Amino acid sequence: MTTTPFRIGQIVPSSNTTMETEIPTMLRAREGIRPERFTFHSSRMRMHKVTREELEAMNQQGLRCAAELADARVDVMSTACLVAIMAMGPGYHRQVERELQDVVRANGCDARVMTSAGALIEGLQIMGAKRISLLAPYMRPLTDLVVEYIEHEGIEVVDARCFEIADNLEVGRRDPLQLMEDVRKLNTSGVDAVVLSACVQMPSFPAIQRVEDRLGTPVVSTAVCTARRMLDHLGLAPVVPNAGALLSGRYPLSTATGKAAAAY
Template sequence: MRKIYRVGQIVPSSNTTMETEIPAMFRAREGIRPERFTFHSSRMRMKKVTKDELAAMNLEGRRCAAELADARVDIMSTACLVAIMSMGPGYHRESEMELAEVARQNECFAPVMTSAGALVEGLKKMEAKRISLMAPYMRPLTDLVVDYIENEGIEVIDSVCFEIPDNLEVGRRDPMQLLSDVKRLNTEGADVVVASACVQMPSLPAIQRIEDLLGIRTVSTAVCTVRGMLDRLELEPVVPGAGALLAGG
């Protein structure tokens, strides 16, 4: 009998991408590996990507962790990068410990991670020293993301932000537009390009295309989240067409 893993995500109420791209990557993997996956979410209210709304949303994370614990998921992750990074340097570690404590109190012993931590972790797995990134946020929030990553010891050469405050509009953005957007990004000397530093901005169809176009390893926060999930489930980190981080080996 094939092993079935339950994937749990704590998702902003206006996020429409993580419940699309994460399953898409796992379904692609199912085409080449025997494991199977189901997907389960709990939602936190958030409509506008502002610091105040993000802080308020973070307060709902404990409730969401408890709800996912009731489903006895095998892996649990938050699905909002900027909500974590806007709370200050290294906050993903504090958030992961807090949410894991809630899960344990509710008799769920699954690994707990954050998409913010997954991006940092993914870049370190690739031994990235210098990166360039694209994000949909307003410039002040983008700068917080840049500062957060640099606090983890990774230099951000350049960042392009699209300044879209409405989270639903971010989710409606055509991912293939990134192929044009990346031409505005300074990638000279970059080890890795982050095509989407936001889990709501769609990018999956463009990841491999950008990597092939630039000849530079390319990821997104969603790609890094899948890598973190597979590593914690002790499964081979391979997903076809999702870039170097999920190429296996």
């Protein structure tokens, strides 16, 4: 058993107050049942309003942040803004991951590099989800771009409700348990999964397991998917208590293929 903690790195919008809370909350809960330990590190990109213009400007700062986190020799590194990636067009997370990986390697770091946008897609694929419904805080035009992005990856979005909150700090102040009522207005009939928060700034973790238990359908968030893929990249069992199906151990990865094995 390793005694050296894994270093978790995140590239975070300056107004994000959630990912440096929810990711540690999940991995600290995991520490209660597994031997591995974690430390948490971040670098920030300026952003206040969730508009396409501010998102484009923020994206230009990502390479600087990757270099800074590389200096800390983190073990895994992820962006912490889904819409900034998805608003730039289908498949953009793959380009960002390549660019960030190049910077990380150039600075002498071996960290695995990922994005929260890619993590959501990959998390849904791991569960075999073909039809989903989602909740998001974005303005409707940005929500539509998120839906188009997900559907371009072969996942049908049956319903998408958005709260049209432009101020990113206000998104972070939202009561996560309000989602238990919000989801009642969402069409979840016949879906394979519900994305309770398609935004890493909108808090959702306290509601994930409760909504899943009530619906009887797998429930995830972008933060849950991000934690899952971090564990996958670190080669650790993707298990976090009370974090929904994706982190329950029901969907292990095949070490040979890197894809989901059959659920047990």
